[in-house]
Amino acid sequence: TKTLNLNAKYSFHHMINHGNYKPFKYNFIATGFLNKDQNVKTAEEYTAVLNGEQELVDNWLAYIALGWLRDEFKNYDNKLSLTIGIGKILIDDGKQRLVIKLGTAYNIEEFTNGQEKASFGSLNEYLEYNNKLNEFSNLYIKLGAMENFEDMGEDYEAIALLGLSFVLSENMHLSIEEELSYDNLPATGFKKTNTKSIVKVGYKF
Numbered sequence: 001t002k003t004l005n006l007n008a009k010y011s012f013h014h015m016i017n018h019g020n021y022k023p024f025k026y027n028f029i030a031t032g033f034l035n036k037d038q039n040v041k042t043a044e045e046y047t048a049v050l051n052g053e054q055e056l057v058d059n060w061l062a063y064i065a066l067g068w069l070r071d072e073f074k075n076y077d078n079k080l081s082l083t084i085g086i087g088k089i090l091i092d093d094g095k096q097r098l099v100i101k102l103g104t105a106y107n108i109e110e111f112t113n114g115q116e117k118a119s120f121g122s123l124n125e126y127l128e129y130n131n132k133l134n135e136f137s138n139l140y141i142k143l144g145a146m147e148n149f150e151d152m153g154e155d156y157e158a159i160a161l162l163g164l165s166f167v168l169s170e171n172m173h174l175s176i177e178e179e180l181s182y183d184n185l186p187a188t189g190f191k192k193t194n195t196k197s198i199v200k201v202g203y204k205f
Helices: none
Strands: 003-016 024-037 040-055 060-071 076-092 096-111 118-134 137-148 156-167 172-183 193-203
Touching: 003 193, 060 096, 076 118
Parallel strands: none
Antiparallel strands: 003 024, 024 040, 040 060, 060 076, 076 096, 096 118, 118 137, 137 156, 156 172, 172 193
């Protein structure tokens, strides 16, 4: 079996100090994923996310996120979302960190199969857990869900990601991830459930 799997990720993180408040944190993450099996393309996905986060008091935080997705294998030519919400840091002891977030989003979806463009508001939930297992490895879990305000019982999506990262050198790391996504109302001809396995080597400049 001849299989080709390519993935790439670019990210940067920055903080802005202002007055007596905690720093405003923001980051940008862009990813690309391509898979071919016997020279037939079986997956191709591109994403970009710009996040901003401001810690408030008693471990509460406010956040804003602008996201973009293109994935013809999920019928998305362009998927845009702008989310504003609040969150709570439940654990942050230097070894473990657990954060939950709740927000509202405005979504625009353009499809590859000629389906009519959609725009709607949604309720978004998010959980992120990190556990520094030792000096060289880190376990992370990310869970997310989106529910369309217009049809919350039927139109919803969920995603779960489990990952392990290992330090290879001062500037290099290895990550292994398994991702499961679910869309209760996919476009006609598309699956409700998708899985993705990713192994990648990163370099920090």
